[in-house]
Amino acid sequence: MEDIKKNLREGSWRASSWKNIVKGTSIIIVAPAMILLILVFWGTLEPLPALYAFIGIFIISILFVRPYIANISALTNYVLDLSLDKDAPAPDLTFLSNVDELSEAVGKLHKSWDIRRNQLEANVAESRILIDSLPDILIMLDRDYNLIRTNSTAKATFGGKFFEENLHKIVEDERVKETALHVLSDKKGRDMEFFMGNPFNRHYILRINRFPIYSPGGIALILVLHDITERKNTEQLLADFVANASHEIRTPLTSIAGLIETMQTVGKDDEKMRMEFLEVMRAQAERMSQLVKDLLSLSQIEKNMHTKPTGLANITKIIEEVVHGVTDAAKEKNMKLEVVKGENIPTITADMNEINQVLNNLISNAIKYGYEKTEIVIKIEEVENKWPEEKILREFDKIILVSVKNSGDGIDKKDIPRLTERFYRADTARSQKIKGTGLGLAIVKHIIDRHSGVLKIESALGEKTTFTVLLPVS
DSSP states (O other): OHHHHHHHHHTTTHHHHHHHHHHHHHHHHHHHHHHHHHHTTSSOOOHHHHHHHHHHHHHHHHHHHHHHHHHHHHHHHHHHHHHHOOOOOOOOOOGGTTTTHHHHHHHHHHHHHHHHHHHHHHHHHHHHHHHHHOEEEEEEOOTOOEEEEEEEHHHHHOOOOGSSSBBBHHHHOHHHHHHHHHHHHHHHOEEEEEETTTTOOOEEEEEOOOOOSSOOOOOEEEEEEEEEEEHHHHHHHHHHHHHHHHHHHHHHHHHHHHHHHHHHHTTTOOHHHHHHHHHHHHHHHHHHHHHHHHHHHHHHHTTTTSOOSSSSHHHHHHHHHHHTTTHHHHHTOOOOEEEEEEEEEEOOOSEEEEEEHHHHHHHHHHHBBOOTOEEEEEEEEEEOOOOOOOGTTTTTTTEEEEEEEOBSOOOOOOTTGGSSSSTOOOOOOOOOOOOOSHHHHHHHHHHHHHHTOEEEEEEETTTTTHHHHHHHEE
């Protein structure tokens, strides 16, 4: 009776139908009914008591049959739930427990289904993680070029709204649409290079493939976009570098060759001209020597870019050494060098020679491009990190700030972003007259990047110019 009450509480009785109960009870009472009929026929039992006995047997049979039918109904519902991929709990087959094989089969079915469902969920999760972890952009389209699914790289690159559109509304390059149409028709994948304009402005290698099997979700095409913008920029930088380096070397060589030819012909007996030409040739040779030196220095710095410095550097001491070394150059222009030092400037992890190169370059530039009889202010202090926009500095609390300010023609704001490019020089008449290889600030930028620092430039035409170096205290 306790089992019957339990089934009542769990609703198992409600799951059974009277039709099945009557059928089951009818099978059970067939034998007792036959016996009662025989006893009545032979006169051993009166009809009325036999009827009462039959009714009693029927009621008792119902009481015993109903929980069994409820268990069978629960088992039926369980199997139906499994067929519909529902997460159904195994049924309580209390009254079928004597049927060992059935109970064991149900237990194995439940266990097997759980394993298969878990495996399926794991496979789906693994596939989703794999797709989302791809560094390339993955886009899936239907036959009408509507976007069906994308990976996280695509969403991070283009944003969520991008994927509410049709491919025709996103990509303006007609070649992409034509290539997709060809892939749909002949089922052969194709590669192509294309440029995605505003607001993205990126170069991509696009691989378009036909989805290999039938997709219930309607996926027909798979697009993989590999970003080659950095490679394109590097190729352009290399081309510019070769062109500029060739020009910088060819110019003094052409000058020297012309001077030698003149000395060998019309000026071979002119001692004064010969001495003047030799001086020019010496200056041009020094210029080439400095250019080669800067190129080798830049090459070495680039080689070590991914190796963080491990030495210790006292920035205050380095500034003092650099200022002492450029004092004569400042005196020639009647310029004053003022060093403003903060208190308790800590020693930092840095390459002392490279930091010396940075500060020497910045202070020397301040002298070269500054007006005569002006002041150059060199400031060093330790400050709290107040540059959250600089990702490379975010993990540091303290920053060493070194700034170099001079008074000169200033720099046009449009030129500032390009000042650290190789061979780039601001297009002003005064800048073009000042000697230099055009590699100094490129070297400075590479060294600061290697030290996880930041270079900031503040200027405008006709205003003072400030170069600020931010180095983390670690």
